Every structure is written in structure tokens, then in C-alpha cells.
Amino acid sequence: MSRWESLLVVQDHDTRADQLAHRLATLPVRSQLTGVADQIADVDRRLAAVDDRKGELSRSQQRLEDEIASLSERADQAEKQLYSGSVSNPRELQALQDDVASIRRRISQIEDDELEIMELTEPVDAERATLVAERDRLDAEQQRLSEQLAADEADIAAELATVRSERDAAASEVPDDLWPEYDALRSQLGGVAVARLVGTTCQGCHLSLSAVEVDRIRKLSPDEPVHCEECGRLLVRD
Numbered sequence: 001m002s003r004w005e006s007l008l009v010v011q012d013h014d015t016r017a018d019q020l021a022h023r024l025a026t027l028p029v030r031s032q033l034t035g036v037a038d039q040i041a042d043v044d045r046r047l048a049a050v051d052d053r054k055g056e057l058s059r060s061q062q063r064l065e066d067e068i069a070s071l072s073e074r075a076d077q078a079e080k081q082l083y084s085g086s087v088s089n090p091r092e093l094q095a096l097q098d099d100v101a102s103i104r105r106r107i108s109q110i111e112d113d114e115l116e117i118m119e120l121t122e123p124v125d126a127e128r129a130t131l132v133a134e135r136d137r138l139d140a141e142q143q144r145l146s147e148q149l150a151a152d153e154a155d156i157a158a159e160l161a162t163v164r165s166e167r168d169a170a171a172s173e174v175p176d177d178l179w180p181e182y183d184a185l186r187s188q189l190g191g192v193a194v195a196r197l198v199g200t201t202c203q204g205c206h207l208s209l210s211a212v213e214v215d216r217i218r219k220l221s222p223d224e225p226v227h228c229e230e231c232g233r234l235l236v237r238d
């Protein structure tokens, strides 16, 4: 067995750890959560617009109700005067009666306006109820996804801890002088520094070496460092 063999074991663990770290960084549930947060922001914007509209309608309705209250008071006072017996002049009485009738007509018009506003309010209330229900649904979805994310992260973290402790055990078998090149190649070659040569094929890049090169390598001791002529990885031979 060549002295590079122990590095291959470390490489397997490092590759596994890299894959787990990649899975952790790209968990689909995380982008689903971002999608839900965007939807929540959209619903909140629409809710704010509906609330503004509802506020306007409520204020209009309140203004009309205030006007009705003040007109009713005026009509009541005029009627009180009318029936108090304090006014006896027929022309004045007539004027008072006309005044009361005119105020009552005005109140009736305002009540019609108020009805119109109440009709306008109904669809706004319905839209608000729909949005609130949608918001509740999204809140529940966000909660569910957050819990799933936490569970997925915990699973991967546990797996990663196991792989790292196995890697550390394997690393203790590697001769010290092999590390600098392993670390350098790993950072240059996308995480894979060492590969086995199977037949004429490098398992790092899956390309075949030239017959001349294979012939040359076969004549060397397995402990001699040899690099794949295609990808530059250290080749481990039996």
C-alpha cells in the first residue's frame, strides 16, 4: 500500500464534508422561506392599502353622522319652538315649519349618502377578511418551514460532526510531509486533491492518461508522487 493511500481516506471524508456544507448552504427550504416572506410583505402592503381605504370611508361616515346629529338637534329645537306656543305670528310659524321640513329633507339626503358609504365599505371589509385569512395561512406556512429548516440544519450538523470526527481519525494516519501539497491542491482543484488511478483513468477528472505516461508511472514506486497530466491531482496507485 502506498503512503498516499491514507490521504485518499481523508479525501473521501473531506469530499463528504464539502457536500454536506454545500447541502446546508443550499437547503431548498431556505429559499421557500424567502418566498413566503416576500408573499407576507405583499399581503401586508395590500392590507395597509385596504386599511387606508377603510379609514377614509369610516371618516366620511363619521362626518355624515356628525352632520346628521347636529341637524337633528337643530330640527328638534325648531320643533320645540314651534309647539311651545311662544310663536303666534302665522308667518313666523310658517317659516319655522318650512325650516323644520327643510332640515328633515337634508337629514334624509345625508342618510342616503351614508347608506352609499356603507355599501362601499362592504367589499372593502370582505377584501380585508380575505387578506387577513391569507396572512394567517402564510404565518402558519412560515412557522412550518422555519421548523423544517431547523430540523434539516440539525440533521446535517449531526452528520457533519460525525464525518469530521472520522476525518480527524483518518488524518492522524497521514504522514506529516504530505499535508502541504494536499492542502494546496485541495484549494486549487475544487476540493479534490488526491485521486486513484484505475487502469489508465484518473478518478479525479475521469480522463485517460496517455499510454506513454501510464508506462512511465508503472515503472515508479507507488510512493513516488505522480500528478495526473490532465487535472494535476495526485494519483494514488496500488
Ligand SMILES: [Zn+2]
Pocket: 202, 203, 204, 205, 206, 207, 228, 229, 230, 231, 232, 233
Ligand atoms: Zn485527472
